[in-house]
Amino acid sequence: MEADNIEAIITRIEHKSRKIESLLKQLKPVEALKTALEGSPPMTKDERCKSANWIVVHRAMMSIKDVDGLFSSLDPEYYDILMKYLYRGLATGDRPTCEQCLRIHEKLTERAGLGCILRSLSDTVNTV
Amino acid sequence: MAATAVHQLAQCITCHAWSPDQTMVAICPNSNEVHIYKSSPDKWEQVHVLQKHDQIISGIDWSTGSNKIVTVSHDRNSYVWNQEASEWVPTLVILRLNRAALCVQWSPKENKFAVGSGAKTVCICYYEQENNWWVSKLIRKRHNSSVTGVAWHPDNILLATTSTDGKCRIFSTFIKGVDSRDAGTTSSSELKFGEQIVQLDLSFSWAFGVRWSPSGNTLAYVGHNSMIYFVDDVGPSPSAQSVAFSDLPLRDVLFVSERMVIGVGFDCSPMVFTADERGIWNFVKLLDQRKLVPSSANYGSQLSGAFGKLYGQSKHISNDTVEPSRSRAGVHSNLITSILPLKVVGGAVKRFSTSGLDGKVVVWDLENQSEFSL
Numbered sequence: 001m002e003a004d005n006i007e008a009i010i011t012r013i014e015h016k017s018r019k020i021e022s023l024l025k026q027l028k029p030v031e032a033l034k035t036a037l038e039g040s041p042p043m044t045k046d047e048r049c050k051s052a053n054w055i056v057v058h059r060a061m062m063s064i065k066d067v068d069g070l071f072s073s074l075d076p077e078y079y080d081i082l083m084k085y086l087y088r089g090l091a092t093g094d095r096p097t098c099e100q101c102l103r104i105h106e107k108l109t110e111r112a113g114l115g116c117i118l119r120s121l122s123d124t125v126n127t128v
Numbered sequence: 129m130a131a132t133a134v135h136q137l138a139q140c141i142t143c144h145a146w147s148p149d150q151t152m153v154a155i156c157p158n159s160n161e162v163h164i165y166k167s168s169p170d171k172w173e174q175v176h177v178l179q180k181h182d183q184i185i186s187g188i189d190w191s192t193g194s195n196k197i198v199t200v201s202h203d204r205n206s207y208v209w210n211q212e213a214s215e216w217v218p219t220l221v222i223l224r225l226n227r228a229a230l231c232v233q234w235s236p237k238e239n240k241f242a243v244g245s246g247a248k249t250v251c252i253c254y255y256e257q258e259n260n261w262w263v264s265k266l267i268r269k270r271h272n273s274s275v276t277g278v279a280w281h282p283d284n285i286l287l288a289t290t291s292t293d294g295k296c297r298i299f300s301t302f303i304k305g306v307d308s309r310d311a312g313t314t315s316s317s318e319l320k321f322g323e324q325i326v327q328l329d330l331s332f333s334w335a336f337g338v339r340w341s342p343s344g345n346t347l348a349y350v351g352h353n354s355m356i357y358f359v360d361d362v363g364p365s366p367s368a369q370s371v372a373f374s375d376l377p378l379r380d381v382l383f384v385s386e387r388m389v390i391g392v393g394f395d396c397s398p399m400v401f402t403a404d405e406r407g408i409w410n411f412v413k414l415l416d417q418r419k420l421v422p423s424s425a426n427y428g429s430q431l432s433g434a435f436g437k438l439y440g441q442s443k444h445i446s447n448d449t450v451e452p453s454r455s456r457a458g459v460h461s462n463l464i465t466s467i468l469p470l471k472v473v474g475g476a477v478k479r480f481s482t483s484g485l486d487g488k489v490v491v492w493d494l495e496n497q498s499e500f501s502l
Contacts (some may be wrong), residue, residue, distance in 0.1 A: 080372070113374025115354030122333035122353035 006049060009041045013052045020060050029063045030073050036060035037081050042125050050127060057085045062100055067107050079112040083120035084128040130415055131459045132479075133491040135172055137165060143466055144483040145190040145197065150470060153481075153489060154178075154197060156185035162199055164216075180207050180218045187232035189241065200229035200243050206253065208262060221262040223251045231277055237284045239306055244275030250289055252301045252321070267299055267322045276336045277380075282344040286325065286362075290335035296328040296349045298362060330357045330368055337380035337391075342475045348389050350378040356391055356401060358409045371401065373411045382467045384494065385476040390415070392464035392482050398492065415492065416458040462486035471495075 016035060023032040036057040041049045064070050074082075086108065089101035108116065138157030145154045147164075152175070154164045162178035162185060183202040190197050197209040197216070206221040206229060223229060227246035234241045243251040243264075250267040273293035280287055287301045300319035301307075309318075319325070331351035338349040347359040354377045358369045378393035387403040397416035403409045464484035470491065471479035478495045 111374075113354075114376050115372060115374045118352070118354045118377060119372060122351075124332045 006044075006046050009044065009046075009049045010052055012039065013041075013049070013056055017056050017059070020056060024060070024063055029060065029065070030070055033057075033060040033064060033070070033082075034074065034078060037078050037085070040081065040126055040128065042127070044127055054085070054088055054128070058089065058097065061085065061089065061104070062097070064100070064104070067103050070104070071107055071111055076112070079108060079116050080119045080123065081126055081128075083108060083112070083116050084123065084126060087120065088128050130492050130494065131490050132493045134459055135165075135489045136487055137163070137172065137489055138487040140485050140487050141465075141483040141489065142184060142186060143188050144468070144481070144489055145188040146468060146470065146481065147190055148192040148195055154188050154190060155483065155489065156188060156199075157487070158184060160184060160201065160203075162188060162197070176216055178207075178209060178216055178218070181205065183228075186228065186230050187243070189232050189234050191234045191238040193238050196234075196238070198232050198234065198241050200232040202228035204229060204245075206232065206243060206251075206262075206264075219262060221253050221264060223253070223264045224266060225249065225251065227274075230274060233278050233280060235280045235284050235301075236282055240284075240301065240303065242278040242280065242287050242301070244278045244289060246274040248273060248275070248291075250275055250278060250287070250299070252287070252303065254303055254306045265303065265321065267301075270297060270299070270322075270324055271295075276334065277338045277349070279338040279340055279347075281340050282342070285319070286344075288338045288340065288347055288349070290338045290349050292334040294329075294331040294333055294335055294351070296330070296335055296338055296347070296357070296359075298325040298328075298347075299323065300325060326362060326364070326366060328357070328359060328366065328368065330370055331355065337378060337393075339381045339383055339389075341383045341386050343386060346383070346386065348381050348383065350381060350391060350393070352377045354378075356381065356389070356409075358389075358403075360407065369409050371409050371411060373399065375399065375414070379463065379465055380467050382469060382477065382480055384480070390467060390480065392467045392484075394463050396460045396462060396464060396484075397458045398464070398467070398482065416460070459490050460484050460486055460488060 020032045020035055040053050086101045086105050089097045137155055140158040142156045142158050152164055152166050154162050156162055160181045160183055163174055164176040165172040166175045181201040181203050185199050185201045187200040200206045204225045206223050207218040209216045209218050225245045225247045229243050229245045231244040240252055240254045248271040251264045253262050253264045256263050271291045273291050275289050275291050277290040285302050288298050290296050300323045302321050334352040336350050340347055347362055350356045356371050360367045376394035378391040381389055381391045383389055389401045391399045397414045400412040401409055402412050462485040464482045467482045469477040469480050479493050481491050483489045
């Protein structure tokens, strides 16, 4: 039962990954990031699901070149979940990832405030 | 700016309460004493010190009708103080708790009071005439963690609580012989003592500061994740709204009217929330618009850095090591822990007071603010 569930999540993430690749080809990185942030597996403790989803989000996040442009078209409902993934990115210690995360983090904090950081810390539903 | 009076009464205030005529304020200066100050034109004078508790007093409430003060403390006891001649005479209320009492509130009819505690219980206390004794009845085994806030519904029966397990719960506190069945014709008077009406699961972090709207139709409480929750139609099918805001979390709330709420907390400035015609709640603004000021040395001791703000341990941080990134130029310079209504005209609060860990009691006026014409 649990294994079936995980397989279903993995399939969904793969599907999402293909969609993101095609959006990136169409030079729509913000749309790709939105797609990546949507439907992250809720309440899962399975590391495979979490890292599969992180790879997809990471792919979309790294393709963002214009951070100011990102926030002019990203809706506030994505802010909290994006913040969670930024911290996951910072935790990797990988230099290019961290640089990108910090760039987005600065702008995101300006927009969404400290409340957004507190929500990303206390959120237990969206496991990242 | 809407702050009309600022009184620095102590280094740190855990809670405050006003006398019925609002000429006196009772505060706890983060110790086992209650200090009562009387207002005079130029300065506030300390007129009484209530000494009986052994540990920090966590809650004070002053009843308007009967002029009684109730205090609760970390020493697990409560006292009801009665003014006889010029003296305040305490009566011990044994709460039967094994952890600290955290908050207290008189019921609207002032024949009961509710105490929230770290023992995962709520005490409902009432006076027994024949024994000349305050009795404490417990609501047990309902909360999974400390009870951080209590709020009475205007009907004198329903009680809302918030807890560090993240839930807000509503209980019936009907006590035979104290409450009469026919008094309230609402269905709430048919419920037994301690019966849980609803449990609200909106927050995933600690919940604080619950309050009912003046009519009792709407409930508001806050979460430690920078969210505020509004609940309409409390009962079997409540409808809830969660409002996220961009600043630090709140600790306490106050309904100014049916459609306006003021929240106070870690951001040191009261926040205004309003509901539009469709009943959708939104964050409007900070009441105390602070300006960015260069941090000076004598400001540093007020622990304005993020470290101090979050942990409330301000006093002994040296100025040199903690350079505040954003100085609080507002009226309060630390966490605001409580907010109380002062002047109520036709069901709407026109003036309210706040107190916090910076030791100030601040009076705020909404009357001359044209944008608050709700």
